[in-house]
Amino acid sequence: MKNNGLKPLAVYVHIPFCEQKCRYCDFLSAKASDEVKLQYLLSLMHEINQTDGSKYIVKSIFIGGGTPSCVPAYFITKIMETLEKRFMIAVDAEISMEMNPGTVCKTSLIEYKKAGINRVSLGLQSTFDDELGKLGRIHDYKIFLNTYGIVRSVGFKNVNIDLMSSLPGQTVDRMQTSLERVTALEPEHISVYSLIVEDGTPFARMAEEGRLNLPDEDTEIEIDKLTRSFLAEKGYRRYEISNYALEDYECRHNLVYWNRGDYLGFGLGAASLIGSTRFSNTRDLKKYIGARGMSEMNIQRLTDKDAMEEFMFLGLRKVDGISENDFEKCFGKNIMDVYGDILNKQVKEGMMHHEGDRWALTEKGLDVSNVLMAEYLF
Numbered sequence: 281m282k283n284n285g286l287k288p289l290a291v292y293v294h295i296p297f298c299e300q301k302c303r304y305c306d307f308l309s310a311k312a313s314d315e316v317k318l319q320y321l322l323s324l325m326h327e328i329n330q331t332d333g334s335k336y337i338v339k340s341i342f343i344g345g346g347t348p349s350c351v352p353a354y355f356i357t358k359i360m361e362t363l364e365k366r367f368m369i370a371v372d373a374e375i376s377m378e379m380n381p382g383t384v385c386k387t388s389l390i391e392y393k394k395a396g397i398n399r400v401s402l403g404l405q406s407t408f409d410d411e412l413g414k415l416g417r418i419h420d421y422k423i424f425l426n427t428y429g430i431v432r433s434v435g436f437k438n439v440n441i442d443l444m445s446s447l448p449g450q451t452v453d454r455m456q457t458s459l460e461r462v463t464a465l466e467p468e469h470i471s472v473y474s475l476i477v478e479d480g481t482p483f484a485r486m487a488e489e490g491r492l493n494l495p496d497e498d499t500e501i502e503i504d505k506l507t508r509s510f511l512a513e514k515g516y517r518r519y520e521i522s523n524y525a526l527e528d529y530e531c532r533h534n535l536v537y538w539n540r541g542d543y544l545g546f547g548l549g550a551a552s553l554i555g556s557t558r559f560s561n562t563r564d565l566k567k568y569i570g571a572r573g574m575s576e577m578n579i580q581r582l583t584d585k586d587a588m589e590e591f592m593f594l595g596l597r598k599v600d601g602i603s604e605n606d607f608e609k610c611f612g613k614n615i616m617d618v619y620g621d622i623l624n625k626q627v628k629e630g631m632m633h634h635e636g637d638r639w640a641l642t643e644k645g646l647d648v649s650n651v652l653m654a655e656y657l658f
């Protein structure tokens with residue numbers, strides 16, 4: 281599709297509500313009353329309505345949270361209608377919505393579809409009810425299967441399933457069973473995130489008290505290896521550290537983040553990047569609602585050095601890595617003059633590989649990507 285001089289844009293909409301807080305979660309989300317949810321919707325619509333979208337063509341929308349499916353379905357219709365009024369949305373735009381099993385029904389799914397949602401992301405996390413219970417999830421595996429069945433029956437053809445690894449008590453066999461069960465459902469996309477024990481969560485307290493029973497390092501390594509080889513065998517290509525997709529089903533929205541494309545975030549705490557400016561909304565719900573979505577923004581103007589660092593540590597999350605020509609186009613500098621020593625060192629260590637115009641972490645490098653990315657900070 282031609283852009284007619286309009287700039288491509290990705291749009292994120294944050295719904296910060298959940299039915300209950302999972303024990304590991306430090307996302308910006310909480311339980312809320314119906315009245316608060318309604319006031320939030322009005323503020324969100326006001327924020328979108330105050331935006332000049334005339335320069336852009338929206339290539340992807342991601343409604344995330346929190347749990348977007350825990351607000352009434354017509355909220356999603358209203359959000360989409362408001363976005364359509366302010367922005368030109370590409371006919372082939374990827375429009376994703378996160379949903380939790382057990383928070384949707386056939387009627388709501390039909391409404392989401394009518395509103396334009398064409399990609400569903402389901403937070404399953406595990407296929408074992410005891411693991412789900414420990415995580416504090418509200419669903420069990422049977423509820424998930426029922427939800428997945430309805431999602432397919434109303435005609436969604438692009439579905440992601442989220443799984444988690446390194447869960448308390450998780451074994452390699454159990455992970456294998458979860459992967460077998462999930463791939464048997466043939467979703468187009470699978471994300472597998474390792475549990476991270478975040479400060480301030482109930483899991484952090486349990487870990488401190490020695491009550492979390494996390495898998496040891498060897499088991500974690502085995503689980504990661506199994507995940508990669510099992511999914512590859514089933515035709516899911518790993519295209520980012522934690523993301524796997526059937527051909528042509530990579531999440532286009534998330535690729536914008538890793539490629540440092542322009543995106544606008546709406547809603548509580550939502551972050552945006554336009555050119556070399558990062559900005560984000562307040563994380564205070566009362567302030568956000570009080571200011572009808574127009575509370576003060578946190579603005580950061582990136583220097584060239586900041587942007588180069590981001591280019592490296594976001595781009596190298598992708599299995600295809602980064603292009604030296606893109607680096608030169610963005611910054612007017614040869615990547616070797618800026619990062620040549622580090623790139624060559626990582627190649628020697630077997631962590632990086634260089635082919636044609638591209639630099640990408642090897643499998644060994646992806647395993648320790650956090651350490652390697654730090655080397656790109658000035």
Ligand code: SF4
Binds near residue numbers: 297306
């Ligand atoms: S459903 Fe998701 S956002 Fe909500 S508490 Fe659980 S992990 Fe956090």
